[in-house]
Amino acid sequence: MDIECAKDIVNKHQEQSIELLGKAIDCLLTQYGNYKNIASNVKLSAVTISKYHKISKLPHGILWQLQEGNISLGIAEQLARLDSEDDQWCLAFFVVDTGRGSFSVQDCQEVVTAIKKRKQSAKVVLKELTGETFEKIKPLILPVGFEFRFALARASWNHEIEWTDLCFRVINEWLKKQKTIQNVDNVLDDLAQIETTIKNLSFWPVWDSLNERQTKPDQPKSDGGSSEAPE
Numbered sequence: 113m114d115i116e117c118a119k120d121i122v123n124k125h126q127e128q129s130i131e132l133l134g135k136a137i138d139c140l141l142t143q144y145g146n147y148k149n150i151a152s153n154v155k156l157s158a159v160t161i162s163k164y165h166k167i168s169k170l171p172h173g174i175l176w177q178l179q180e181g182n183i184s185l186g187i188a189e190q191l192a193r194l195d196s197e198d199d200q201w202c203l204a205f206f207v208v209d210t211g212r213g214s215f216s217v218q219d220c221q222e223v224v225t226a227i228k229k230r231k232q233s234a235k236v237v238l239k240e241l242t243g244e245t246f247e248k249i250k251p252l253i254l255p256v257g258f259e260f261r262f263a264l265a266r267a268s269w270n271h272e273i274e275w276t277d278l279c280f281r282v283i284n285e286w287l288k289k290q291k292t293i294q295n296v297d298n299v300l301d302d303l304a305q306i307e308t309t310i311k312n313l314s315f316w317p318v319w320d321s322l323n324e325r326q327t328k329p330d331q332p333k334s335d336g337g338s339s340e341a342p343e
Contacts, residue, residue: 122156125156134167137161140153147159167191170188171201172270173266176270186217191204194234195228202233202235203227203238264278
């Protein structure tokens with residue numbers, strides 16, 4: 113992407129996806145060094161450029177929900193304040209599957225502020241503030257343990273499909289190998305076979321065995337992919 117193209121994308125930001133806008137800002141940062149200098153060459157303020165850039169660093173699946181209208185720009189801005197990607201996912205799941213439109217930007221801001229101030233996970237803070245235990249959030253209702261359910265939910269959003277469609281593909285692939293539906297009721301209980309099936313799906317990125325993961329959803333996993341630039 114050249115500089116003029118990047119400028120055009122930023123100037124027409126309302127017509128662009130957040131991810132493309134983020135790439136354009138990345139390009140302009142290499143040329144101008146900071147948001148203030150970029151603002152001198154486009155039609156957006158440094159504050160607005162910074163906001164869009166930080167939002168663009170959210171996980172792809174969360175940005176998909178933003179694009180679908182299930183997460184507002186204001187809530188996405190609050191999610192981008194979180195340092196832990198796991199916290200971003202947990203709060204996003206809560207907003208989409210539990211909030212049902214009743215969870216405002218101000219509500220989200222209060223939760224994010226509490227997470228940062230208390231240095232606790234989103235899961236812990238949401239339980240304390242709202243009573244949410246994440247036992248009923250789809251697809252977190254699957255009886256295969258939180259760690260696996262959490263990974264499944266993230267993956268379905270990252271591939272821009274509903275979790276139900278993903279589960280159907282997994283089970284369908286499993287049945288092809290079994291060539292029988294006699295024991296289909298036991299599919300979800302057989303975590304090892306399901307995990308193997310998921311890893312073998314062509315659209316699924318290979319990850320280390322869930323049993324070997326060192327990071328739990330209650331612990332920070334990463335910095336959320338944020339990329340700060342000097343103001």
